[in-house]
Amino acid sequence: MSKVLFSCRSLTMKFGGLTALNKLDLDINEGDILGLVGPNGSGKTTFFNVVTGIYRPTDGQVVFDGYDITGFSPQAVFEAGISRTFQRSRLCLELSIFDNIMLGNFKTHNLGILGNIFRRKAFHKTCAEEIEKAVELIRLLNPALVGSIHRPVADLSMIDRRRIEICRALIGKPRLLFLDEPSAGMTHDETNQLMDEILAMKSDERRLTIVLIEHEMGIIGKVTTRCAVLNFGEKLCDGTYQSIVENPLVQEAYLGQEVTEDEV
Numbered sequence: 519m520s521k522v523l524f525s526c527r528s529l530t531m532k533f534g535g536l537t538a539l540n541k542l543d544l545d546i547n548e549g550d551i552l553g554l555v556g557p558n559g560s561g562k563t564t565f566f567n568v569v570t571g572i573y574r575p576t577d578g579q580v581v582f583d584g585y586d587i588t589g590f591s592p593q594a595v596f597e598a599g600i601s602r603t604f605q606r607s608r609l610c611l612e613l614s615i616f617d618n619i620m621l622g623n624f625k626t627h628n629l630g631i632l633g634n635i636f637r638r639k640a641f642h643k644t645c646a647e648e649i650e651k652a653v654e655l656i657r658l659l660n661p662a663l664v665g666s667i668h669r670p671v672a673d674l675s676m677i678d679r680r681r682i683e684i685c686r687a688l689i690g691k692p693r694l695l696f697l698d699e700p701s702a703g704m705t706h707d708e709t710n711q712l713m714d715e716i717l718a719m720k721s722d723e724r725r726l727t728i729v730l731i732e733h734e735m736g737i738i739g740k741v742t743t744r745c746a747v748l749n750f751g752e753k754l755c756d757g758t759y760q761s762i763v764e765n766p767l768v769q770e771a772y773l774g775q776e777v778t779e780d781e782v
């Protein structure tokens with residue numbers, strides 16, 4: 519049986535009178551690609567924000583790899599091994615591809631006291647290693663970008679920007695990766711392309727576990743191993759893709775119709 523890597527119990531986030539996340543219980547097994555779906559405003563991004571330390575939960579508990587990380591700061595959550603991308607792009611457009619990726623690498627960039635004393639040599643070595651790591655990641659997602667890592671991100675297409683955001687999330691070698699609508703603003707074909715790349719990257723890193731927020735149910739069916747459905751901050755159900763699309767509660771949440779590929 520797979521090991522449970524992440525679990526939350528009764529996770530609740532209230533913004534004043536609005537309950538954005540209500541007593542959420544969720545387990546994620548190591549190696550899963552969990553699809554997190556639900557109508558707009560159902561609490562998906564809030565779940566990411568609460569787990570990654572942007573908001574402190576009103577109630578409940580988050581356990582990652584056996585450790586209670588409830589209420590940890592974003593840095594501490596990242597150091598524990600959870601990285602994320604954002605629904606709205608957070609790249610620094612005037613910085614280069616390499617610099618943007620390195621912004622996600624503060625975990626390994628600290629040379630420590632001894633490193634600082636012998637700084638110059640260590641710094642050169644670290645730089646060379648970091649360029650190598652960044653190139654390795656870029657090669658996985660778009661080999662054509664390898665030769666342009668010092669170009670500003672502003673020159674890139676939307677899909678390449680998304681790729682760079684994913685590289686930035688991966689550079690710190692997370693064990694759990696949260697992707698918040700990585701396909702936002704892309705065409706259907708580009709979305710399919712990016713998802714194929716995510717799958718290829720996942721098979722390269724077998725221990726990586728992914729939570730993917732995505733509206734297109736066809737994509738969810740294609741790439742996920744399990745799904746959870748939120749509605750008004752509550753979990754409607756979780757299970758295989760087939761079981762959630764056949765669930766009457768899910769169909770009701772989506773305008774009382776049968777769930778089809780483009781509706782969610």
Ligand SMILES: Nc1ncnc2c1ncn2[C@@H]1O[C@H](COP(=O)(O)OP(=O)(O)O)[C@@H](O)[C@H]1O
Nearest residue numbers: 533536538556557558559560561562563564565
């Ligand atoms: N910082 C915040 N302050 C107040 N309300 C918020 C905040 N963040 C999210 N919400 C509200 O919480 C609900 C869930 O939002 P969100 O998690 O962004 O939904 P989703 O990602 O599923 O579309 C929405 O009603 C949203 O307006």
Ligand SMILES: [Mg+2]
Nearest residue numbers: 562563564605
């Ligand atoms: Mg959202």
